Amino acid sequence: EVQLVESGGGLVQSxxxxxxxxxxxxxxFSEYPMTWVRHAPERRQEWISxxxxxxxxxxxxxxxxxxxxxSRDNTKNTVYLHLNDxxxxxxxxxxxxxxxxxxxxxxxxxxxxxxxxxxxxxxxx
Numbered sequence: 001e002v003q004l005v006e007s008g009g010g011l012v013q014s015x016x017x018x019x020x021x022x023x024x025x026x027x028x029f030s031e032y033p034m035t036w037v038r039h040a041p042e043r044r045q046e047w048i049s050x051x052x053x054x055x056x057x058x059x060x061x062x063x064x065x066x067x068x069x070x071s072r073d074n075t076k077n078t079v080y081l082h083l084n085d086x087x088x089x090x091x092x093x094x095x096x097x098x099x100x101x102x103x104x105x106x107x108x109x110x111x112x113x114x115x116x117x118x119x120x121x122x123x124x125x
Contacts, residue, residue, distance in 0.1 A: 032053055094120075
């Protein structure tokens with residue numbers, strides 16, 4: 001059974017930092033790209049970052065580029081999202097997602113496979 005378990009969210013002041021973790025199990029983690037999306041109430045789901053299976057290729061949405069960093073440790077079956085210089089508009093539920101395909105960093109919903117349960121990030125002004 002594929003499982004993705006996120007953690008690391010919380011309440012932080014504007015300008016602060018958090019590191020989100022997503023621990024994967026039930027599949028060959030090192031063979032699949034992973035992605036992060038976020039969803040805030042009354043806002044569209046937003047793809048924010050993705051990483052290739054070996055970690056050598058990373059992608060970012062313009063809204064987070066330069067502030068967020070994605071990484072992974074295949075020895076720990078874990079993907080990370082480091083959030084820096086947080087802003088109130090970053091408040092959302094953050095989800096990690098496994099790619100359907102081994103060769104594609106998922107950026108569109110039809111490329112998403114399994115989702116975690118999400119971790120809430122709240123940024124106060």
